[in-house]
Amino acid sequence: MYKTNINELALFGGTPIFNELLHVGRPNIGNREQLLARINDMLDRHWLSNNGPFVQELEQKLAGYLGVKHCIAVCNATVALEIAARALGLQGEVILPSFTFIASAHALQWLGITPVFCDVDPLTHNIDPMKVENLITQHTTGILGVHVWGRACHIEKLSSIAKKHGLRLMFDAAHAFGCTLQGKMIGGFGELEVFSFHATKFFNSFEGGAVTTNNDELAEKLRGMRNFGFAGLDNVIDIGTNGKMSEVSAAMGLTSLESMDQFIETNHNNYLAYSSGLDGISGIQLIKYSEKEKNNYQYIVIEIDEGVTGLSRDLLVKILHAENVRARRYFYPGCHQMEPYRSNFPNAKLTLPETENLTLKVLQLPSGTAVGEEEISYICKLIRFAIVNEAEISARLEA
Ligand code: T4K
Numbered sequence: 001m002y003k004t005n006i007n008e009l010a011l012f013g014g015t016p017i018f019n020e021l022l023h024v025g026r027p028n029i030g031n032r033e034q035l036l037a038r039i040n041d042m043l044d045r046h047w048l049s050n051n052g053p054f055v056q057e058l059e060q061k062l063a064g065y066l067g068v069k070h071c072i073a074v075c076n077a078t079v080a081l082e083i084a085a086r087a088l089g090l091q092g093e094v095i096l097p098s099f100t101f102i103a104s105a106h107a108l109q110w111l112g113i114t115p116v117f118c119d120v121d122p123l124t125h126n127i128d129p130m131k132v133e134n135l136i137t138q139h140t141t142g143i144l145g146v147h148v149w150g151r152a153c154h155i156e157k158l159s160s161i162a163k164k165h166g167l168r169l170m171f172d173a174a175h176a177f178g179c180t181l182q183g184k185m186i187g188g189f190g191e192l193e194v195f196s197f198h199a200t201k202f203f204n205s206f207e208g209g210a211v212t213t214n215n216d217e218l219a220e221k222l223r224g225m226r227n228f229g230f231a232g233l234d235n236v237i238d239i240g241t242n243g244k245m246s247e248v249s250a251a252m253g254l255t256s257l258e259s260m261d262q263f264i265e266t267n268h269n270n271y272l273a274y275s276s277g278l279d280g281i282s283g284i285q286l287i288k289y290s291e292k293e294k295n296n297y298q299y300i301v302i303e304i305d306e307g308v309t310g311l312s313r314d315l316l317v318k319i320l321h322a323e324n325v326r327a328r329r330y331f332y333p334g335c336h337q338m339e340p341y342r343s344n345f346p347n348a349k350l351t352l353p354e355t356e357n358l359t360l361k362v363l364q365l366p367s368g369t370a371v372g373e374e375e376i377s378y379i380c381k382l383i384r385f386a387i388v389n390e391a392e393i394s395a396r397l398e399a
Helices: 032-045 053-066 077-087 102-110 155-165 216-226 247-278 313-322 353-361 373-388 390-398
Strands: 070-074 093-097 114-118 140-146 168-172 192-196 209-213 284-286 300-304 362-365
Touching: 032 053, 032 247, 053 070, 053 209, 053 247, 070 077, 070 216, 077 102, 077 140, 077 168, 077 192, 077 209, 077 216, 093 102, 102 114, 102 140, 140 155, 155 168, 209 216, 247 284, 247 300, 247 373, 300 353, 313 362, 313 373, 313 390, 353 362, 373 390
Parallel strands: 093 114, 093 140, 140 168, 168 192
Antiparallel strands: 070 209, 192 209, 284 300, 300 362
């Protein structure tokens, strides 16, 4: 139902446009029969984890798809980041953006490494290489770039800074599966890259992830660390953890891989539908993905310029949520505003003006296979309606 006056908004007691919640991260499910057949095979084999045949098949297929020498499947990207940081020998301080999911910072802090937050480029939302060098101290051992929304970091500049200062360089590619930079698949940059295959990612293995690298020695280390440090029966050669991917997750990963093109096509069509639905609304900008690259289009990200719309991002969220549109505010309020970083670095925000600004104006809208053109059209019309009627809505809220 389209809204014709503000009394019809669910915020003010009207009927929500959608009967069911529309999520940003509703999982894509591939071919159910294939998945169930795989699960049956797995049960018949009585092999459920520990480098089983599905995990090995997934690793091989992913390495081929990404064009990397090694792919190490893991239980989730957070543990993968921890294993990766340890395998690279990171310690002391590591520079990363604050505009990322908390897992990027926590993985470091969990290892006793101090995350040093760098501001982002407001255009790309990625770590600003121009601001990295100022943060390097005698304790810095590495840089952790994050390909936010699947758009690659400025890899060339980060690589040359890392080289110049003798730092290790790794990437959190949790958002960037299936994306390219200058035609080359993300997965082969830096010394290693980490993917997430969490349920909410367009390509999922329920929970899961992978570390990719072209370095043989590093790959061997990562494989060992994923499995308690074992290097053969009864032989532990290093500290390790349990980062193994289970067979049921790998079965889902293999099934997702078979439908991946279709998922990306749906995401792309949704992106185009949002693009035309939001076209011409001043103060609302949909972030752009380069047509020259491969993108997964998994995140529909808008920036709301309150100075132009009059409507704050947070009031828009309230209006959308009331209509059952579960828009998200990733990455509000920024890692530096969450504990323990908020207490550890009370002045961090002074050095992160672009991050602070972005966390207040960025919003993600529902997409994926659970959303289609019709829903998107309603969402865009609702956003337009909220902006046009902002003064009346605000007055009513203040009354
Ligand atoms: N690095 C970066 C840059 C990341 O973005 C992430 C994760 C990581 C590292 C770590 O990766 P993992 O260790 O998770 O592999 C979600 C995801 O849980 C998280 O994986 C993701 N990034 C982050 C951006 O989003 P939450 O706390 O917002 O999740 P949650 O439970 O609120 O779910 C999001 C939406 O999806 C909800 O509206 C409900 C819906 N949903 C969720 C699940 C799990 C479903 O409809 N079905 C489901 O099964 O973090």
